[in-house]
Amino acid sequence: MFNPLKNTNRTMTPLALFVVAIIVLLSASPVLAEYADVVLNRHAEAEGVRPVIYPHWFHRIRFRCKVCHHELGFQMKVGSNDITMAAILDGKFCGMCHNDETAWGLEHCHRCHSGLPGLKTGIRGDNKAGGPGDY
Amino acid sequence: MAIRSKKTQWVENKLLLFVLLWIAGSVCCFVPAANAKDVFANDGLHDPQGPSFNELQRPDAAFAGFPVDSVGNKVRWVQALRDGIITPRTNIVPDTTIKILDMDLILGNTGDNAYVRFPHRAHTEWLDCANCHPDPFKEKFGTSGIKMGAILEGKFCGKCHGAVAFPLTECARCHSVKPDTFRGKFGVQPVEKH
Numbered sequence: 206m207f208n209p210l211k212n213t214n215r216t217m218t219p220l221a222l223f224v225v226a227i228i229v230l231l232s233a234s235p236v237l238a239e240y241a242d243v244v245l246n247r248h249a250e251a252e253g254v255r256p257v258i259y260p261h262w263f264h265r266i267r268f269r270c271k272v273c274h275h276e277l278g279f280q281m282k283v284g285s286n287d288i289t290m291a292a293i294l295d296g297k298f299c300g301m302c303h304n305d306e307t308a309w310g311l312e313h314c315h316r317c318h319s320g321l322p323g324l325k326t327g328i329r330g331d332n333k334a335g336g337p338g339d340y
Numbered sequence: 341m342a343i344r345s346k347k348t349q350w351v352e353n354k355l356l357l358f359v360l361l362w363i364a365g366s367v368c369c370f371v372p373a374a375n376a377k378d379v380f381a382n383d384g385l386h387d388p389q390g391p392s393f394n395e396l397q398r399p400d401a402a403f404a405g406f407p408v409d410s411v412g413n414k415v416r417w418v419q420a421l422r423d424g425i426i427t428p429r430t431n432i433v434p435d436t437t438i439k440i441l442d443m444d445l446i447l448g449n450t451g452d453n454a455y456v457r458f459p460h461r462a463h464t465e466w467l468d469c470a471n472c473h474p475d476p477f478k479e480k481f482g483t484s485g486i487k488m489g490a491i492l493e494g495k496f497c498g499k500c501h502g503a504v505a506f507p508l509t510e511c512a513r514c515h516s517v518k519p520d521t522f523r524g525k526f527g528v529q530p531v532e533k534h
Contacts, residue, residue: 237383239399240412241504244385258385261504262413263402269428270500271468276433281471281499301432315392320385328503329385330412 240330243283247326249318252290256320261328277301283328412506418462440464445481446517448526451488455517455526481527 239262246256264273273279277298280286286298293300294311302308309316379398380386386393399413406425407416420426430438441464447456463472476496477484484496491498492508502508 237379238385239379239383240414240507242383242385255387255390260396260399262399262415263397265417265428265466265504266402266426267428269430270466271436271471272429272432274471275468276431276436282494307432313392313395315390316395319387319390319392319396321387324385330503 238329242329244324255318256324257317258320444529454515
């Protein structure tokens with residue numbers, strides 16, 4: 206009968222590799238961020254709240270690019286807008302819509318501040334427009 | 341029992357190893373698929389402990405019924421807009437003007453690749469003129485110095501394509517005009533009926 210414990214190293218090797226492969230493949234299961242998910246963590250974690258996960262794809266179902274990138278003045282590069290909670294409360298950036306009129310208001314902190322700790326500001330998805338070496 | 345040669349043993353071991361790794365691979369392909377029922381639970385971004393985690397709309401729900409693409413969000417955004425499947429707002433400020441420009445350009449400085457047909461219409465249905473002009477694209481044709489390398493670095497077209505619009509793996513969607521059959525002039529093209 207096949208008993209791995211009584212076998213030599215030669216037959217143990219495949220079994221050990223099998224176990225290792227399972228562990229490695231499971232721990233490296235794919236990260237499935239949606240294309241154009243944006244992490245904003247320039248200020249959030251330093252201020253003691255979760256990083257913001259901004260779903261760009263969600264917003265473009267409801268607004269054309271020009272609304273945020275022309276009317277609201279969002280620069281088109283991640284990290285180039287100094288978005289603070291004070292400015293938002295003042296009706297700028299997200300606060301232009303998230304005011305209980307156009308969209309739900311700012312009492313729902315955790316809908317935006319919903320990210321895992323330690324995330325870096327940047328755009329996620331298959332490809333990024335962040336500079337050389339992304340492709 | 342016949343004594344197996346070392347070579348036979350070696351082959352058997354390799355076969356065993358192959359079969360086991362194959363099983364391991366299959367198992368691991370299915371386990372994340374089971375977890376991926378809620379895409380946010382395993383996306384490396386959202387914190388499942390967040391108090392509003394369950395309130396957030398998931399992309400699979402948001403994109404249900406949208407025309408399907410093979411890349412990016414797997415949504416044909418321009419088609420979704422034209423077919424009226426989505427009706428994104430054009431403005432918040434009441435006096436913003438909407439300017440749709442139906443004008444194609446053909447860019448011919450493409451090396452060995454097909455020429456690029458750039459449709460203003462598809463872009464102005466989403467964007468304002470000021471989003472692209474005069475930075476990064478000067479209005480005068482042929483003066484912006486567009487290079488594929490710069491696009492790959494996130495400049496010019498790469499500001500959006502590769503980040504939020506269809507990615508740069510889709511060469512032929514832009515490089516769509518075959519040089520050996522193109523008889524026109526570069527730059528502004530006669531308006532086509534859509």
